[in-house]
Amino acid sequence: MQGIKLAVRYIFCFFLLFISSCNNEEQKQEEQQFPFTISNEGELQGKLGQEIPVKLQVNDKLKVLVAIQLDDTLKIWKNVKSSFIYNFNTVKSGIGKYDIKFIGETEKGKSFDQTVTLDVLSDLPFNVYETTVRASFSHLPTSFTQGLEFDGDQLYEGTGDPSYTGATYVAKVDFKTGSQSTKVSVATPNFGEGITIMGDKLYQLTWQQQICFVYDKNTLKKIGEFKYEGEGWGLCNDGEYLIMSNGSSTLTFRNPITFEVVKTIQVATDKSSVSNLNELEYVNGLIYANVWQEDILVSIEPSTGRVKDLINCFNIVNQIRSATNASSTRPEVLNGIAYKKSTKTFFLTGKYWPTLFEVTFSPKNT
Numbered sequence: 001m002q003g004i005k006l007a008v009r010y011i012f013c014f015f016l017l018f019i020s021s022c023n024n025e026e027q028k029q030e031e032q033q034f035p036f037t038i039s040n041e042g043e044l045q046g047k048l049g050q051e052i053p054v055k056l057q058v059n060d061k062l063k064v065l066v067a068i069q070l071d072d073t074l075k076i077w078k079n080v081k082s083s084f085i086y087n088f089n090t091v092k093s094g095i096g097k098y099d100i101k102f103i104g105e106t107e108k109g110k111s112f113d114q115t116v117t118l119d120v121l122s123d124l125p126f127n128v129y130e131t132t133v134r135a136s137f138s139h140l141p142t143s144f145t146q147g148l149e150f151d152g153d154q155l156y157e158g159t160g161d162p163s164y165t166g167a168t169y170v171a172k173v174d175f176k177t178g179s180q181s182t183k184v185s186v187a188t189p190n191f192g193e194g195i196t197i198m199g200d201k202l203y204q205l206t207w208q209q210q211i212c213f214v215y216d217k218n219t220l221k222k223i224g225e226f227k228y229e230g231e232g233w234g235l236c237n238d239g240e241y242l243i244m245s246n247g248s249s250t251l252t253f254r255n256p257i258t259f260e261v262v263k264t265i266q267v268a269t270d271k272s273s274v275s276n277l278n279e280l281e282y283v284n285g286l287i288y289a290n291v292w293q294e295d296i297l298v299s300i301e302p303s304t305g306r307v308k309d310l311i312n313c314f315n316i317v318n319q320i321r322s323a324t325n326a327s328s329t330r331p332e333v334l335n336g337i338a339y340k341k342s343t344k345t346f347f348l349t350g351k352y353w354p355t356l357f358e359v360t361f362s363p364k365n366t
Contacts, residue, residue: 034112035060036080036104041116044088047270048095048123048304051087054116056102058083065104069093074100090120095305096249096266097273122270122306126298129311129361131348138178139349139356142167147195147204147235147279148336148349150175151217155338155347158195158204161188168192170204170220175347175356184220186213194235194279196242198256203242205232212259226259234280236287238302243287245277251287251300265305267298274298274307281337281346288346290335297337297348312364316348316357323354 039055046052056065062080066073075086088100098120103113139145144167147158155175161168168190171183186192186204190213193205201223202215208231214224234245241253241262253262267274267289276292286308287300297311317334332351339346340358349356 033060035062035106036065036102036112036114038102038114038116039083044116045119045121046088046090047121048090048306050090050123052090052118052120054086054088054100054118056084056086061107062104063107063109065102068101068103069098080104088118093118093120094265095120095122095268095273119273121268121272122304124306124308125270126307127309128364129309130364131311131313131316131357131359132362133316133357133359134345135358137176137356137358139353140178140180141352141354144332144351145336145349145353146193146351148338148347149195149197149236149281150338150340150347151197153340153342156195156197156202156217157336158192160192160207160351162191164188164191170195170202170215172220178356182220184215184222193232194245196235196237196280198237198239198242201256203235203256205235205244207231207233228254228259233292234278234289236280236282238282238287243280243282243302245280245289247276247278247292249273249275249277251277251280251302251305265302267300267305267307269307269310279335279337281339283339283346288337288339290337292335293333295334309361311361313348316355316359317350320350320353320355 037057039057044052058080065077065080067075098118099115101113101115105111144160144162146160149156155173157173158170159168166188168186169183171180173180190209191207193207195204197217200217202217204213210228212226213222216223231246233247236243242256244252244254249267250264252264255262278290278292281288287302289298295313295317298307299309301308313334334350336349345358345360347356347358
């Protein structure tokens with residue numbers, strides 16, 4: 001009986017190997033029959049201003065071959081008989097990751113397609129800066145800081161609510177003492193994110209509720225709201241448009257009257273794209289951004305998405321870690337950028353930080 005079971009087991013294993021072998025052979029045949037392939041698929045990266053060559057290996061004559069990006073047709077080739085190179089124009093595309101679909105049709109009428117991702121990086125190396133602390137002020141350690149902004153000498157703060165206990169709010173804050181003169185809570189389950197002030201209005205994003213609340217900046221009375229798709233993270237403005245992050249490498253410019261999308265940019269250094277963009281501040285023609293769960297800021301060129309500067313904030317983060325570890329309180333991440341025009345200094349804090357730092361940026365000593 002044991003011998004019969006063993007024989008059945010061998011037959012079953014042989015059957016599986018046979019099926020697997022047939023599948024592999026069919027796959028090889030399908031690959032051989034595919035009329036075109038992209039031979040440098042793993043090398044499709046380049047810098048802004050350069051062309052990225054896409055090498056198409058043509059295995060069979062094609063009646064037509066089309067390159068498509070989203071809904072736009074990039075190029076059409078007819079009666080393709082031999083291999084060739086398609087040069088992707090990065091000046092036209094700009095920085096970012098782009099999916100290009102190639103669709104080929106044989107003379108027999110069969111269609112085949114292949115999609116590849118091209119990665120366009122910045123053409124300029126970034127500068128490295130360090131933070132110098134000019135002063136330190138008290139900050140409410142129960143505030144899960146999501147947005148921070150000065151309007152003149154008045155500091156405004158917006159918070160989130162990871163425990164969903166009603167701790168999301170916007171407030172006017174005395175930056176020297178940390179006390180709040182005016183505060184408006186936001187009902188759960190709304191999870192507050194970035195804030196910005198434009199004209200007489202204060203805008204506050206929500207994380208996953210897809211609502212932007214609008215307040216009168218003087219009274220903090222709610223005067224309106226907008227709906228949007230996706231997550232909301234950071235928010236700033238350039239005086240014309242609201243600029244919004246969603247945790248990716250993309251920044252979205254929106255009309256402040258309608259909240260409609262005007263344009264988007266993708267952000268990258270000359271080494272890689274930069275995702276997890278969080279709290280934002282617009283200063284002197286550049287967008288400054290926290291990179292979530294990193295102890296750095298980056299400054300971004302709004303017209304291209306190129307990272308101009310990387311600002312090392314390790315010194316202030318280490319101060320917080322030392323202080324909170326001493327009191328057995330778990331430190332939270334750097335988050336919160338505000339610029340004070342009258343002093344030309346930045347104010348930085350973090351989620352549940354007990355300190356607000358006034359800082360300047362200086363080139364890293366080499």
